[in-house]
Amino acid sequence: MFLCKNFVGQANLWRKLLTNHAASNILPSFNNYSGLAVCSQNRCLFSHKNERNTYHITKLTPLHRKWCSRGLLDRDAGDLLTVQHNRVQKKITDLFPMPRATLNELTSKTPNQIFEIHYKQNTVAPKGRKKVVQNNDWTCTYTFVWPEKKKFESTAISKRKAADKAATQAIHWLFINKRIDAKGCPVYDKNVLDDIKKDFNEPLEAAISDKSVKLIGKIWKEYESGIKNIYEATFKEARQKMIEMPAVVTKDSTIDEELKQHVHPVYGRNVPPATKAALERRDRALTRKFKAYDEDLTPLPIDEY
Structure with missing residues (x-):
């Protein structure tokens, strides 16, 4: 009885070693996949065939842990998509x-x-007798x-x-x-x-109805019969007046500066140019007023500066 249990224990040990050895040798490129990194026997089921002595995978989690974040593996993938969408917005x-x-x-x-x-x-119709103003x-x-x-x-x-x-x-x-x-x-x-x-x-194309054509023809006849002669006579008279005017008035700018009259902007009177004596007299009057100026009686905002 003791020998039988010993043989069974050794057989189970060798079976586990052979399974792990096959998982590490036959599937070297899947070591980074989820499931093999934790326990190969829980995620990968192998079937042993005596005639060929080969192993086949029946289930493998197709999720590569190396290139995936922890949040995508452990939580809902929608959370990550929501964060990315908010960043784009x-x-x-x-x-x-x-x-x-x-x-x-x-x-x-x-x-x-x-x-x-x-x-x-x-719009919402108010109910009851009292009508309440609604936003x-x-x-x-x-x-x-x-x-x-x-x-x-x-x-x-x-x-x-x-x-x-x-x-x-x-x-x-x-x-x-x-x-x-x-x-x-x-x-x-x-x-x-x-x-x-x-x-x-491409050239522009326009479509006009027959009624519009008749209306345009009527307006053109009225212009030719009554309005055209008036315009031509007015332009001819204005052209003749422009020819008879002096060259000073026909310039693009205003009248020359030397022909202008110096008018006071407030009183509207003619302002003669100031002489040298008048300017000196004005300077002496301002100087005399400045010397008699009392800062205490008449403070000004500019006194601070």
Whole structure:
């Protein structure tokens, strides 16, 4: 009985050693995978065949621990994706701090109108006899036709906040889909650029209805019969007066400086140029007043400096 237990124990020991030896020799490239690093027998099941003496893997966790973070292995993967998404949103918000202005500039840089804005105020009918004033929310909707038909809607307590939220959503969508660059300029496909260049070279075409043609003809006849003669006579008379005027008046600038009269800006009188004696007399009067000036009786703000 004792010998039987001894043989069974040695057989189990050799079986474990052979299994570990096979796991380390046959699968050297999977040592970094989850499961083999902890316990090979728990995660990998082997089936032994006598005719070929080979081992086959029936289950292996395809998660490489070397290149994965601990949070991705131990927690939900959605947490990491949420953090990355928030970082991308913050980056876009920093690039475009004024989303509404960015969208307006984007419209000015495109040949056609790419979106429309619609506002709507949610109205709630008050119940009861006493009508209470309610702050109805505003809903702003950005409807895009380029690069594809898309709608962005947001609701807020004010019209401006609702527009900012909807514009922010539109900016994020355009930037993530690579339809605008970091400066807010539109990004077109190569085929679209070729079509735009073709449209630039093509002549413009306009369609006018028969009713509009008749109306234009009527207006032209009235101009030829009554208005044209009046304009031509007026221009001819003005041209003749310009020819008879002196050269001083016909200059592009104003009348020459020497012909101007010096008029006082307040009283409207002619101001003769001051003589040297008048200037000296004015200086003596100011000097005399300055010597009699009393700082204590008449303080001025400039005295501190």
